Structure formats: structure tokens, C-alpha cells
Amino acid sequence: MITRDIIVQNELGLHIRIAGTIVKEMKKFESSIMVMQDGTAHNFKNVTGVVSTNGKKGDVLTFEFDGPDEECAADAVEELFASKFGER
Amino acid sequence: MDGIIASQGKALAKSFPVQAPSFEIEKTPIHDIRAELDRFEDAKAECAQQLGILIDELDDESDSATIAILEFQQLMLEDTDFLDKITDMIEQEKLNCEYAVQTASDEFVSFLQNLTDNDYLRERATDVSDLSTRLLSVLLNVSTKIEEPDHPYIAIAEDIAPSRLAELDHHELRGIVLEEGSITSHCAIIATSLGIPCLVQVTGILEADTVGKLLLVDAIEGEVTIDPDDDQISAFKIYEKQREEERELFDQYAQRESRTLDGAFMGVYANIISKDEVEPLLKQGGEGVGLFRTELVYMLKTNAAPTEEEQYAEYFAVASALEQRPLIIRTLDVGGDKEIEYLHIQKEENPYLGYRAIRYCLDNPDLFKAQIAAILRAGADHNVKMMLPLITCKDEITKTKQLVKEVCIELDERGVTYDADMQIGIMMETPAAALDSARLARDVDFFSIGTNDLSQYLFAADRNNAKLLELNSFFQPTLLRAIDMIARTAHEAGIEVEICGRAGEILELVPLWIAMGIDNVSVSIPAITKVRHAICHTNKADSEKLKDAVLELDTVEEVRVMLSQYREQGGVRP
Numbered sequence: 001m002i003t004r005d006i007i008v009q010n011e012l013g014l015h016i017r018i019a020g021t022i023v024k025e026m027k028k029f030e031s032s033i034m035v036m037q038d039g040t041a042h043n044f045k046n047v048t049g050v051v052s053t054n055g056k057k058g059d060v061l062t063f064e065f066d067g068p069d070e071e072c073a074a075d076a077v078e079e080l081f082a083s084k085f086g087e088r
Numbered sequence: 089m090d091g092i093i094a095s096q097g098k099a100l101a102k103s104f105p106v107q108a109p110s111f112e113i114e115k116t117p118i119h120d121i122r123a124e125l126d127r128f129e130d131a132k133a134e135c136a137q138q139l140g141i142l143i144d145e146l147d148d149e150s151d152s153a154t155i156a157i158l159e160f161q162q163l164m165l166e167d168t169d170f171l172d173k174i175t176d177m178i179e180q181e182k183l184n185c186e187y188a189v190q191t192a193s194d195e196f197v198s199f200l201q202n203l204t205d206n207d208y209l210r211e212r213a214t215d216v217s218d219l220s221t222r223l224l225s226v227l228l229n230v231s232t233k234i235e236e237p238d239h240p241y242i243a244i245a246e247d248i249a250p251s252r253l254a255e256l257d258h259h260e261l262r263g264i265v266l267e268e269g270s271i272t273s274h275c276a277i278i279a280t281s282l283g284i285p286c287l288v289q290v291t292g293i294l295e296a297d298t299v300g301k302l303l304l305v306d307a308i309e310g311e312v313t314i315d316p317d318d319d320q321i322s323a324f325k326i327y328e329k330q331r332e333e334e335r336e337l338f339d340q341y342a343q344r345e346s347r348t349l350d351g352a353f354m355g356v357y358a359n360i361i362s363k364d365e366v367e368p369l370l371k372q373g374g375e376g377v378g379l380f381r382t383e384l385v386y387m388l389k390t391n392a393a394p395t396e397e398e399q400y401a402e403y404f405a406v407a408s409a410l411e412q413r414p415l416i417i418r419t420l421d422v423g424g425d426k427e428i429e430y431l432h433i434q435k436e437e438n439p440y441l442g443y444r445a446i447r448y449c450l451d452n453p454d455l456f457k458a459q460i461a462a463i464l465r466a467g468a469d470h471n472v473k474m475m476l477p478l479i480t481c482k483d484e485i486t487k488t489k490q491l492v493k494e495v496c497i498e499l500d501e502r503g504v505t506y507d508a509d510m511q512i513g514i515m516m517e518t519p520a521a522a523l524d525s526a527r528l529a530r531d532v533d534f535f536s537i538g539t540n541d542l543s544q545y546l547f548a549a550d551r552n553n554a555k556l557l558e559l560n561s562f563f564q565p566t567l568l569r570a571i572d573m574i575a576r577t578a579h580e581a582g583i584e585v586e587i588c589g590r591a592g593e594i595l596e597l598v599p600l601w602i603a604m605g606i607d608n609v610s611v612s613i614p615a616i617t618k619v620r621h622a623i624c625h626t627n628k629a630d631s632e633k634l635k636d637a638v639l640e641l642d643t644v645e646e647v648r649v650m651l652s653q654y655r656e657q658g659g660v661r662p
Binding site: 011012013015016017018019020023024043045046047048049051052054056085086087 | 156157159160163164167168169170196199200203205206208209212215390391392429430431432
């Protein structure tokens, strides 16, 4: 398992449209992708999980990747967040 | 009942609630867990299929916002957290599937609704309820598809979710009345494009008993009447007949010249929001576009501003369809009542007095320069002018011109053709600009008077406040004197002046605009021919005497009476 802290960079945060984009991307990986927040694990392969983090610009999310392709998954998430999902 | 006008017009038809059905779900113990789980699986599959069909029917470009919401709903149907809650309730607690669906979705809805620090997510709670309604409809075997009545109808609803609107045919739809909604909501934009009257924020319409009753929607005055009496019905019929007769009369004016009886010219342009409107504009004989609102170009994008190329494609399409007729493109007038989510402008206490339009654009030079570049390029072979909104002082003009210079250098470096001498004008809509118009006229090529905002800023009176209608009247003598002053300073400086607000199309006022020497009025497309008809029946020399008399008056009522008499007497001076 690997852990990474990733910053929400886009202006609007993790809203509903972005949740869709994230989940579609996450489902490509076999590994589990969770965000730990105040003792709760949010599953990033679920739209409700993404939205439940109420992630806003500047928030740091602690990701846990676990599975055979965990490295690739972690890189993909980092890249996706850095791209601001195509937003500003 | 009163409401805010989101799309103008009048309609009389039976009411038809298009509200998503609401269900009374009971908590019922079950025995056959397997069967209950199967029912849920089937319902899920059916909903996923329905959503897929809806998405396929939508246009990728123009409906991208709706598609994103429908895709989110599809993903909810694959969401293990959400699904496990439902199946656990069925398996562990042995409860009925409907109850489980409602409980799980209510839980998520209330989580979203309680996000007090996140307006965006909070508002999207309706999309989750909408999905749960779809699931419940399938489970209970109630059709979620709204069967359109086979007679003309007025749709009433709290708000119409994008997915419902996509499902609705609109052959018999005559009007829309929403308990909530806003003039920028999805529904309002569709209503405007369909030419259907629409009122929003009509408090109490849902609680009122409207079942099977006639509704009179007056989206000119902003009123809804349930069960109108005979007088109101015959008044509507007269209105409808007059509209029809006027249309026939005015249609003859589509291809005439906009000249007064004594030969003075005042051009009739139109206000548009997209390239699709150019064809109807030309059909009505519009002589140009006096105001191309670019907000829609931005609103149609869901997560980022349109690129320079995307904007250029749109502006070029409008410019070339207009051939060499003038096209005045207004730079982004975001804020106030026009919200664009991805620009992330903070909600403000007084948005009309806030961080918007030119103020926002100057602070976001990359965004602004992309638009400036697109406009300059569209002007390469066409008659395009640039107009800046909400100008209050010279500094804003200077800063914009500096950006224009920078863009020109960049375009030169890229070797792209553009109009290096494009005319740049400003909206005259703030008291500061009006007072200083003589100075500002030295720095710009034209003025365009935005009468809606000018009146609300001049009188410090919110134009959406129904109690302040009198202050916002276009017959206010102070407003008319301000417009006259702006017109005079423009002419003294040798620049053109146009009116692009709604006052431009008020027929009683047309003789005043002629007398003031307004170079052109830019009106809504359906008003082009009637404004031209009014111009063709006015004598300029005569209207100048009328103007002198009107500008001496003190009250709205006095102005109204004098102008109506003048009009009724066929332009004979009072």
C-alpha cells in the first residue's frame, strides 16, 4: 500500500461533474483508492465517496492506494489533480 | 401571483404539473429477500438504460451540462457505497426495496444539503433526488416519462430538472411557471430559445389549486392568474389577435428603410446571444447587431472558459452571416444576474454593485485577452466593433486598450490576421460614466446606452424588485434627460450613440430617440419591424418639439400621458 497527499487545485473543488470524471478514471485501476479523512475512508471509485470529501481548492487529501497497480493509480491521480480536470 | 420574467410573452392554457412524481413510501417487512434483490437489480438496469437513451438524444456540445448530470446519475447506479446501503437494508433488515432506496438517497441528499460551506454541491442535491425518483418510478411501475398532454398546456413546477426537460416534448407547451428557478436557469434559457413565455420565482404556484384549470401567464407584466375571468380571457384573446394583426402589418416593414417621414435615419439593429439568431434577424430586416451578448458562449462551457479558437469560431460565424452589416460584440458581462460557475466569482451581498463585468475581466487578463483576440480576429474581414460593459471611469478604458495593444503584438507574432483599427466603444450604464461622458467620449469610438442598468443605477433601485417598478420606469423624466445629455455629448465629440436596452423598443419612446439623434437602436428580434414601423411614421422636426416638451416634465405619469397622446394622434405634436 502507498500513501500520498494530493492538493485540490481547481477553483471549484470536487463537484459533481468532476466526481464523474474522477470515478471514470479510477475505475481503470484494479487497486483500491481511498481518501482518509477524520477516520473515515472515502472510496474514490464511487461518486458519493468523491463528493463526500467536500474537497475544495487548497484542501490536502490523503490518498491510500492498495493493489497490484497502486503506483500507476497514484501517478494517475496526481496527474489528474494537477491538470485541474481541465478547469481553471 | 407575481413572478420574475425569464422569457417574455403571454399565454393562456390549461395548467399541467411536470413535477417529478412524489411517492408515499411505506416501510414494509419482506420475506423473499432474493426476489426483492432481483427487483432492485432490474430497476437499476432499467434506470441505467433510460439515462443512456436520454444522453444519446442530447447534443454533446450544447447540452454538455445536462449530460454531465445524467452521467453522474448513471455512476450513482454503479456506486458501491450507495448500492450496499440499499442491499444491506434489504438483506439484513428485511425491508422493502422502495424504502431502502428512499432511505439511502435521503441520507445522501441531506448530507449534501447540509454542506453550508459549499453552495455548488448543496444545489446539486436535487440531482440525487431526481435519480431516486427515477428508481422509485420504475419499482412502483409509474412512468417517469412525462406524457405530454395532447392539448396546449402551461407547465408548472418547482424547477424543472435538466433530465425532465430533456424528456419533455414541447409541441403543446405554451408557457412555463416555476415556483423557484432563476432567469439564468437551464429552463429559462430553453424557454427563451423556444419563444415560450416563462415566469420564475412565482411563490405559491405549487400550493395553489391549479389542477385542470386555465392559467393566464402574463410574462410582460410578470403575473400569473389561475382561472382567469371572462374579461381577462377576452382581454387575452384581443391581445393575441392584435399580435397577429400587428405581425401582418409589421411584416411589411421588414425590408423597408428606417427613415422618418422627413428623411432622417435611425438604424434598427438587434440584440443577440448566439449565431443561431442571425437568420431570424436578417429575415426581420435587422440592419446589424447592436449588442452581441457573449455570456452564453461562456455559459455553454461546463468547466473552463471557451478558448480563443472556440470564441473566434462563434464570432466569425456571426460576422460572416451578417455579411458587412455592423456587429458590436460586448466583452464578457459576467456577474450581477449572470453567473458562470467555473469562473468562481464569490457570491456577494450586492452582485449588481459587485465584482463583475469589466472589473472581473481586467483582473483576469488571460481570460480577457483570449476574448479580445477572438474579437479582433473576427473583425479581419468584417464590420466588427468591440464594446466594454459597466465602464465607470477612464482608467478601465486605458487598461483595456493596453491589453488590446498587447494582444495585437501577440497576434502579429503569430502571423494571424485581425482588425488593427477596431472601433472600441463603451456601455453607458453607470451614473459615473454618464456624468463624465464628455471626457470619456474623447477615448472611445461610440457609446451604447444600456437603459435597464442605467435606470437601476441612476435611481438606486433594483430592477427585479416589483415594488420599485415606478422608479425603474423608462418614462422617468430624469432618465430621459440623462439619455439626452449622453446623446448630446456623443455628438459634440463626433462619435455615434446607440440605445441597446429595452427602452429602445418601447414605441412611445421612439420619437424621442429620433429627436435626440440616436444613431441606432438595438432591440429584440421580434421588435425590429414594429420599431421600424414607428420610425417610418414619425416626423423628426415634429418629434424635436415633443422632446423639448417632454424633457420639461416632472413625473412618469406626465411623460406617459404626453407620449401616448402623441402616438395615438399619429405623431402630431401635442
